[in-house]
Amino acid sequence: MNGGSMRKNKGLAVFIFYILFLQALAQGPPSSLIQDLQKAGFEQIRIFENEKDTVIFFENRNFRDPLVAFKYIQKIEEENAYSFKGYVPLYLGNTIGHYGTEKLEYRPLLGDEKKLFQEIKDFSQAYRFNFRILPDFQARFGNFDRPIESKTNLILDSRFYIMKGLSLQTGILFPLYNNLDNQDNNIRLSPTHLNYFGQFLPYHFIHVASGLFFNDRYGVDVSYRYSPLSSRWSLGMNFGYTGFYFIPKSGFYTTSLQDIIGLVDVAYFIPKFNSTVQITGGQFLAQDKGIRFDFIRQYGSIDIGFFATKTELGTTAGFQFAFPLFPGKIIRTNKFELRTTEIFRWEYSYSNEGPIGTRYRTGIERLDAGLRQYNSGFLKNRW
Secondary structure (H helix, E strand, C coil): CCHHHHHHHHHHHHHHHHHHHHHHHHCCCCCCHHHHHHCCEEEEEEEEECCEEEEEEECCCCCCHHHHHHHHHHHHHCCCCCCCCEEEEEEEEEEEEEEEEECCCCCCCCHHHHHHHHCCCCCCCHCCCCEEEEEEEEEEECCEEEEEEEEEEEEEEEEEEEEEEEEEEEEEEEEEEECCCCCCCCCECCCCCCEEEEEECEEEEEEEEEEEECCCEEHHHHHHHHCCCCCCEEEEEEEEEEEEEEECCCCCCCCCEEEEEEEEEEEEEEHHEEEEEEEEEECCEEEEEEEEEEEEEEECCCCEEEEEEEEECCEEEEEEECCCCCCCEEECCCCCEEECCCEEEEEECCCCCCCCCCCCCCCCCEEEEEEHHCCCHHCCCCC
């Protein structure tokens, strides 16, 4: 075969490959890929592809650790002979950013990627009716007559997405045991609130919640965080304006909005230990001014932390932990899912002298704790 024929054959092969490549782009990903992802609990699956990039947008409410979701996608990709170049996870119905599939390098979304997400019309329809079972546990230790005083409830709740980043969380609380206070053991409304999560500029995140929170608080809670997710440093602010609410067997009672929380914090991630050091200062509940120091070690979906607090009301220290509850998925169909919570968090303070440096829980992870899971350094360390 002469050189001219070889060049013609080579040119023909390149031409055929190019046609097949364009045809593959036109056809999009195999339907089995989408189906396999849905069976694994993924929602809001959107695939963006052009000649340069193939990116998957998704949310998975079962996984607190996004790396677990990335590895699931990688496994399903291989089974379907498909390949993505970027992952775009959604958190609370809005995008976090782009992670490259090679080294999980983080960057904010580009213009065409933002446009793809903004133009989604059937946003709320891409979610299941997702119901979550989670415990609500409070305890106080150290009383001589009753060494442990506790209150345990079980909550069945759900989050309904209204639009991108905007959702309603509500449910039912079932009391199980209470020797901590005099609250009635009646089935009642669980913490119920409207939430908005968004990123109004690259690295600038905001979360706003309004409604009924844990710790018998109602009102408004606003958090802002500057968090370059490829950096070790982040800083944030939290403002809360709340009052008490009480739901006995009959009626619904509230006090006026009167308690203001105003806090700022700075955090530093230590890659070698997958740990974060955080200092928070300002006004806590009960107009208690002071400072809190946290050291938090991350183990994938599990956090273990220690803290020390010094405020006008006193000094205390303790520990906290957070983990998903077994077994996770209980029932899952294309439109419905029942599962245990992806995050159960509990904190113990050794002092019972008063509400030293305390905050209420909204029912959704604080912005600093949620974004900490998406730090690219934390993800790359385990990829």
